[in-house]
Amino acid sequence: MAGNSQPPNRRVSKKKGAQVGSGGQRRRGLEGKGPTPPAEMRKGHAKQRAAQAKARRAHGRQQQRKGGAKGSSELVVGRNSVVEALREGVPANALYVQQFIDNDDRVREAVRFAGERGGVHLVEAPRPELDRMTNGLNHQGVVLQIPPYEYAHPDDLVAAAFDEGEDPLIVALDGVTDPRNLGAVVRSVAAFGGHGVVVPERRATGMTAGAWKTSAGAAARTPVARATNLTRALEAYQKAGLTVVGLAADGDVELQDVAALDGPLVVVVGSEGKGLSRLVGETCDLRARIPMPGGAESLNAGVAAGVVLYEASRRRA
Incomplete structure (x- = not known):
């Protein structure tokens, strides 16, 4: 039948070889593909399926909570932010990596840090899933899930100090909303032998990834307690024999x-x-001011707490 027969004297070969316009495919085929990815990153691997299922369950629980609610998880997005969080020891339970992502140095570093840490599940997810998780933020194909921080009770800080035979040294933050200030205070408390930090449950920052990073690892060994009502927590400390000293620019004593x-x-x-808020200021046994001969009007919370903690530590020594 016309059109189905081969032209006469035309050689037909099935031998495979380079074709016109191959564009160097054979050369690229000889290039190495890099180290073998961990099992959790291999498509179809049993460990990847298990990690994805666990991460989906964790993310589902997170989505059931209202944003910012007590005990909710946090997401760190973007390649640089994720790498920095893992490098600084911020707790994490899952690292989401976009499928078919451009595997650059930062992505490989994030995967390596997660693998070395242990307990961080590596999950490969399609871009639409990451877009949904992050509400459309520029995640750059990498998302780190931070588990909810386990806050102590304010009474636990006093009990731990007395159990060690030491006088409690605690810092309470009133209305501090910058997580970097909280992280700096946690770091100072650890450096000068304090027993913990108390933050209000509302209208104040909590232990976010930013606070963890600023603490430079101190958050792993210094408890942070959350008080439903800071004024009542301070009154309970007074009943336990602690003196409550508030810092104020117009304090009664230096x-x-x-x-x-x-x-x-x-x-x-x-x-x-x-x-200080009015009720908290009235609850303090006394209000003290930090002398500043240089003429500055105020210090941020992290610096002010560090100055007082140093002076307290010096006297106790």
């Missing part, structure tokens, strides 16, 4: 004249803009 620094102590630090 820091070096506060005799209570070498005993059971709670230092209350307010926000840089508003300072």
